[in-house]
Amino acid sequence: MKNILDRNQDKADEVRKLLREKNVVMVNLISSPGAGKTTLLERICENLGNKMKIGIIEGDITTDRDGQRLKKYNIPIVVINTEGGCHLDSHSISKVLDLFDLNALDVLFVENVGNLICPAHFDLGESFKVAMVSTAEGDDKPEKYPMLFREAKAVLLNKTDLIPYTNFNLSNFKKDLIKINAQIPLFEISCTSGDGLREWFEWLSEQLDIFIKI
Amino acid sequence: MKNILDRNQDKADEVRKLLREKNVVMVNLISSPGAGKTTLLERICENLGNKMKIGIIEGDITTDRDGQRLKKYNIPIVVINTEGGCHLDSHSISKVLDLFDLNALDVLFVENVGNLICPAHFDLGESFKVAMVSTAEGDDKPEKYPMLFREAKAVLLNKTDLIPYTNFNLSNFKKDLIKINAQIPLFEISCTSGDGLREWFEWLSEQLDIFIKI
Numbered sequence: 001m002k003n004i005l006d007r008n009q010d011k012a013d014e015v016r017k018l019l020r021e022k023n024v025v026m027v028n029l030i031s032s033p034g035a036g037k038t039t040l041l042e043r044i045c046e047n048l049g050n051k052m053k054i055g056i057i058e059g060d061i062t063t064d065r066d067g068q069r070l071k072k073y074n075i076p077i078v079v080i081n082t083e084g085g086c087h088l089d090s091h092s093i094s095k096v097l098d099l100f101d102l103n104a105l106d107v108l109f110v111e112n113v114g115n116l117i118c119p120a121h122f123d124l125g126e127s128f129k130v131a132m133v134s135t136a137e138g139d140d141k142p143e144k145y146p147m148l149f150r151e152a153k154a155v156l157l158n159k160t161d162l163i164p165y166t167n168f169n170l171s172n173f174k175k176d177l178i179k180i181n182a183q184i185p186l187f188e189i190s191c192t193s194g195d196g197l198r199e200w201f202e203w204l205s206e207q208l209d210i211f212i213k214i
Numbered sequence: 215m216k217n218i219l220d221r222n223q224d225k226a227d228e229v230r231k232l233l234r235e236k237n238v239v240m241v242n243l244i245s246s247p248g249a250g251k252t253t254l255l256e257r258i259c260e261n262l263g264n265k266m267k268i269g270i271i272e273g274d275i276t277t278d279r280d281g282q283r284l285k286k287y288n289i290p291i292v293v294i295n296t297e298g299g300c301h302l303d304s305h306s307i308s309k310v311l312d313l314f315d316l317n318a319l320d321v322l323f324v325e326n327v328g329n330l331i332c333p334a335h336f337d338l339g340e341s342f343k344v345a346m347v348s349t350a351e352g353d354d355k356p357e358k359y360p361m362l363f364r365e366a367k368a369v370l371l372n373k374t375d376l377i378p379y380t381n382f383n384l385s386n387f388k389k390d391l392i393k394i395n396a397q398i399p400l401f402e403i404s405c406t407s408g409d410g411l412r413e414w415f416e417w418l419s420e421q422l423d424i425f426i427k428i
Contacts, residue, residue: 167406
């Protein structure tokens with residue numbers, strides 16, 4: 001296992017170096033199955049598609065359904081099928097980077113395989129990770145999956161429109177999150193109603209500026 | 215990987231043999247994080263606790279929160295922390311079986327780690343697997359995670375009370391599920407409202423009879 005992670009890290013460092021040279025920010029988006037990653041990417045394409053040049057890598061076990069959903073935005077998308085694998089790794093990312101014109105991109109979103117565990121262990125060479133969790137999953141996720149919430153640069157709490165119909169307790173969620181990662185910004189959003197998305201888009205735009213100026 | 219799976223299979227066969235001898239049915243419950251596995255076990259303890267002798271193995275990455283929730287039912291529970299591992303395996307199950315009085319059990323529920331992928335690959339020596347999915351996760355899960363839906367003996371579609379507030383399409387879900395596994399029984403349930411639980415409990419009781427008579 002250590003060997004696998006070491007080799008992954010070497011390749012991730014290579015990917016990160018290449019993306020820096022090309023001024024491309026890579027965002028590694030991690031969540032459970034069905035937390036709303038693809039819907040978030042739809043909202044990003046609709047709202048930021050004319051402000052920044054976006055590319056997407058879609059990680060999936062076996063289908064290209066998420067990729068199909070995003071085709072309508074006319075942006076470069078590459079689907080990686082892991083053939084049963086439960087996470088992406090830096091080697092698979094490195095291989096598909098050739099399929100993008102990196103000179104024509106500002107930001108490359110990676111939709112990781114739906115899984116809160118292994119994707120947190122594998123550096124893809126991203127600029128930063130974003131953890132996404134849906135209110136319907138319950139308020140206990142930060143404590144149960146601490147590695148992801150420690151590794152991420154921001155947390156998106158999606159499906160806030162469902163809170164009235166669930167036993168999700170926002171103050172318990174925040175209390176647990178702060179214990180794991182005291183400084184992490186939390187965005188409460190609904191990708192269906194649009195609530196909270198403006199603040200998240202602003203933060204994302206700032207990060208892009210910061211990372212490109214470094 | 216093949217080596218790991220082969221060794222897992224050998225130990226799973228041993229576990230299965232032991233449980234047969236003891237007339238204990240083991241149910242391996244698999245879902246995404248937050249689909250409702252622990253709440254289902256609460257409903258099972260409340261409704262079936264006086265009809266069958268229940269034991270529970272709680273698989274979790276790092277905490278014993280789910281185990282704590284179930285303590286009130288006064289049934290034997292053992293928590294396995296995988297220390298970051300994304301699934302249980304037959305070796306960890308075999309080790310904790312000694313902690314149960316198997317002669318005093320009818321059924322042993324295993325709450326696997328929240329993950330739709332790797333748990334489907336690892337036989338624990340269970341009598342059968344049950345796949346659980348929440349309506350809030352979307353209707354595309356059978357096609358996206360086919361192995362689990364192929365392996366399972368039943369599917370529980372939980373959180374049907376949330377359908378009116380989501381874009382979940384029941385007929386698409388069923389259509390995809392039938393393509394993967396035409397014969398599999400589907401139970402539409404809500405562990406919070408109680409809808410559909412009676413049918414699932416009846417099916418479960420029948421399975422216990424069938425497995426013990428074999």
